Amino acid sequence: MTWNISDKELAGLLTQMSIEEKVAMVSGHGLWRTVANYRLNIPELLMTDGTYGVRYSIEQIDGAHDADNQLASFLSVVNTDLSTGVDSAFGSTRPATCFPNGSSLACSWDLDLAYELGEALAAECQAFGVNILLGPGVNIRRTPLAGRSYEYYAEDPLLTGDIAAAVISGLQRNGVGASLKHFACNNSEVQRTTMSSVVEERALREIYLAGFERAIRKSDPWTVMSSYNRLNDVQTAEDHWLLTEVLRDEWGYDGVVVSDWHGIKDRPASMNAGNDLDMPESGSRKQELLTAVEDGQVSMETLDRSCLRILKLVRLARNGVKPNAEADFQKHHALSRRMAAESIVLLKNENASLPLLPEKLKRITVVGAAAVEPVIQGSGCATTRPTEVDIPLEEIRKRAPGVDIDYHTVADFEAGGSSEAVALAAVDAADAVLFFANTEVGYDGEGSDRKHLNLHDGQDALIERLSARKSKVVVILATPDAVVMPWADHVAAVLVAFFGGQGAGSAIADVLFGSQNPSGKLTVTFPVQVEDIPGYLTYPGEGNRHIYSEGIHVGYRFYDKRKLTPLFPFGFGLSYTSFEYSNLSVDADRIDASSTITLAFDITNTGSVAGKEIAQVYARPHQPRLIRPIRELKGFAKVSLEPGETKRVEIKIESRDLRYYDPQYRRWLLDAGSLTFEVGASSRDIRLERTVEVEAAALASTVLNVESQPFLVFEHEFARQRFRAFLKQRLDLSDQEADKMLEYCAGSFLGIHKTVAWVAGETISKAEMAAFLDSLNKEMGMTLIKAA
Incomplete structure (x- = not known):
């Protein structure tokens, strides 16, 4: 049912609600609903998990709301073990399309596809009444x-934000709300409800x-959604700086902040934080809040503000409902296949080993349980009961009907005797x-981090063994994130599907046999060894504190x-064709804080088959004022090209995306001077570049005070002349x-005041020098404000 009600009427409802009703309004009802107020005709909302599929638990949603069993029921979901099979893992969860997981989808770098995912998820939510x-x-x-990590998109925030925005838009334009999560720094599952992510402000921002x-x-x-962890020693659900000062005051967000399930430890503090x-639903937390309001620890104004936000959310969501909606699951399965196919990354293809040509093959040996029991998703709250699952071995046989295809498990090669002999003979x-x-099934997921980056169950050793006796070994990986590949130099080809959803089996077969040209590219860096991971020395933390020691240098x-040479770099992915970049131009040679610059360049398909190329634009500052990365992603485009075809590609970049954050000035700033835009096929394959000049305030490298060394005043002529005067x-x-x-x-290493006093005595007092430096900082700040 819709809920057509004006802002004035919403405000009127607040005046009619008792304190108990208001407390109920800002609290859950059961596991998945907001409370309905029948006295005031306020409807409820239904929400459920799903970053890549709708997980609708019939018992939890449609059953009795037994508060005593809620936590046990919730934990049964969190601790889902996919290794036990679909039926036991999902119980009576309603079937829904299991789309490629975040780490897979993002490799498509395709915002239109991400929007389609949002549309499809919305359609299934509407059909389920979510x-x-x-x-x-x-x-x-981060690691x-x-x-x-299988749920998340990338090691880069620009790519992450753009894909998320497309998914959210697809959902919400079709009447279903999104919950952007987990805010913030939920980058590890180790002691996730007590661990503090200790992050310097620049890296955080x-x-x-x-x-x-x-x-x-x-x-x-x-x-x-606020996250479980603490951030710089403050529980995120109770962090006023994060939830109010940053999210609302700086970013202007006016929607609802919802806690992660049982993520609040101090309900009054969380309400005051935003x-x-x-x-x-938690009876004890509701009572804590009620008592705090009655005692004045939480003001009625604060409670009313949150109530009004939730009432507006109820109105928005109820008016988005499509009565009698139905989902086209066959259509969505086809979409899942297409998404998986667009997201598969070809990492190696020695001597054009792929695609396979059935007419030139007599026999194929398929090895690994994942060929018949595909690993399509991670475990935990995001798990989805698929409507159907494409089996890779079956799909391979469909595409090569005249080829003799046999199948063996890893165990066959370890059995000894005739079983091992038969398996090795098949390989030969x-x-x-x-x-x-694949990595370990049922372990990778919510609640625990992986212990290593190796494959599961002796697979690394067997790949080495088989590639030593057979030149054409093709490895197809189902993993949540990066893995190490000690065998990489010895195999013919490597495909990575990550967790590709229910259509991955068909998509993999299409890529193997060439009906789909692989076009995915990595959204994370693959390390050679686990010790190469940024932050390795301080992972996973100790004493309930996890220091993000790499700072801004992530991925x-x-x-x-x-x-450091990675195994495979960020943005990398091969194709069955080749692409040439040329004719880079920019529409401005100088930019300032208000600019939007357009880069244009040609991409030509120089191969013999149609394909798609993901072009990436990076920015490289020449003389940054503060420590900065060598290059950072600032734009991208996915281009479809027929053989021999050339297309002109345009990528627009806003100056706001070229800034860095200065914790001392507490502002986002542009670096003055030269900036090079790099156009590449990956972060380590730069094809074109163009340098522009950035007009911005020339600031000292730090805010000046009486203890600052004098050379800092002389970094810029503006400050030098003011000091001289x-x-x-x-x-x-x-x-x-x-x-x-x-x-x-x-030439002095002493502070500014002591240096001057050494020569001039106490003619200028410390207070007077401090006042001058404060005014100089402000004057430079005014220049900064005008530039920004």
Whole structure:
């Protein structure tokens, strides 16, 4: 039912509600609903999990709301073990399309496809009567060990934010709300409800919050979900700086902040911080809030503000309902196949081993349980009961009907005796060996991080063994994130599907046999060894504190700065064709803080088959004022090209996306000077570049005070002249004497005041020098404000 009610009428409802009713309004009802107020005719909302599929638990949603069993019921979902099989893992969950997981979908770099995912999820939510889908998840994939990295999109915030915004728009334009999560720095599952993510402010702003801000600015999600962890020693659900000062005051967000399930530890503190909705229902937390309001610890104004936000959300969601909606699951299965096919990444293709040509093959040996029991998703709250599942082995046989195809498990090669002999003989006789490899099933997921980056169950060793006796071994990977590949130099080809959803089996077969040209590219860096991971030395933390020691140098930023060669770089992916880049132009040679610059360049398909290329634009500052990454992603485009075809590609970049954050000035700033735009096929394959000049304030590298060394004043002529004029006037110096004084000051390692006092005595007091430096900082700040 719709709920047509004006803002004035909503405000009137608040005046009619008792304190108990208001407390109920900002609290969950059961596991998945908001409370309905029948006295005031306020309807409820239904929400459920799903970042890549709708997980609708019949018992939990349609059954009795037994508060005593809620936590046990919730934990049964969180601890879902996919290794036990679909039926036991999902119970009576309603079937829904299991689309490619976040780590897979993002490799498509396709915003239109991400929007289609949002549309499809909305259609299934409408069919199930769900108003809010708890996703997408946009935490940065800081470490490939992280348990929930399979849900998240990338190690880069720009790519993450753009994909999330497209998914959210697809959902919400079709009447279903999104919940952008987990806010913020939920980058590990190790002691996730007590661990504090200790992150310096620059890294927090530029990396970990940037994807959230970008998604909010571009798509305005109806809700944002606070995370379980602490952030810089404050529980995120109770962090006023995060939820009010940043999210609302700086970013202008006016939607509902909802807690992660049982993520609130101090309900009054969370309400004061800006966490509106406490999920799921908790009698003790409701009582805590009621007592706090009655005692004045939480003001009625604060409670009313959250109530009004939730009432507006109820109106928005109820008016988006499509009565009698039906979902086309066959259509969505086809979409799942297409998404998986667009997202598969070809990492190696020695001597054009792929695609396979059935007419030239007599025998194929398929190895690995994942060929018959495909690993399509991670475990935990995001798990979806698929409507159907494409089996890779079956799909391979469909595409090569005249080829003898046999199948063996990893165990066959370890059994000894006749079983092992038969399996090895099959490998020796095969024209190609297709090895379906995977990480540990049922362990990778919510609640625990991976312990290593190896494949599961002796698979690495077996790949080495088989590739030593057979030149054409093709490895197909189903993994949540990056893995190490000690066998990479010895196999013919490597495909990575990540967790590709229910249509991955068909998509993989299409890529193997060439009916689909692979076009996916990595959204994370693959390390050679686990020790190469940024932050490795401080992972996973101790004493309930996890220090993000790499700072702003996350992912490819770290590998570039260290000049460390990865196994495969960010943005990398091969094709069955080749592409040439040429004729780069920019529409401006100079930019400032208000500019939008357009880069245009040609891409030509120089191969013999149609394909898609993902072009990436990076920005490289020449002389940054503060430490910055070598290059950072600032734009991208996916282009479809027929053989021999050339297309002109345009990518627009806003100056706001070229800024860095200065914690001392507490502002986003542009670096003055030269900036090079790099156009590449990956972060390590730059094809074209063009340098422009940036007009911005020339600031000292730090805010000046009496203890600052004098050379900091002389970094910029503006400050130098102001300091010279001050000394000349206060010390009554001639021009020549003033210049000598500056020359003397420039070589001093003492603070500014002590240096001047050494020569001039106490003529200028410390307080007076401090006042001058404050005014200089402000004057430079005014220049900064005008430039920005």
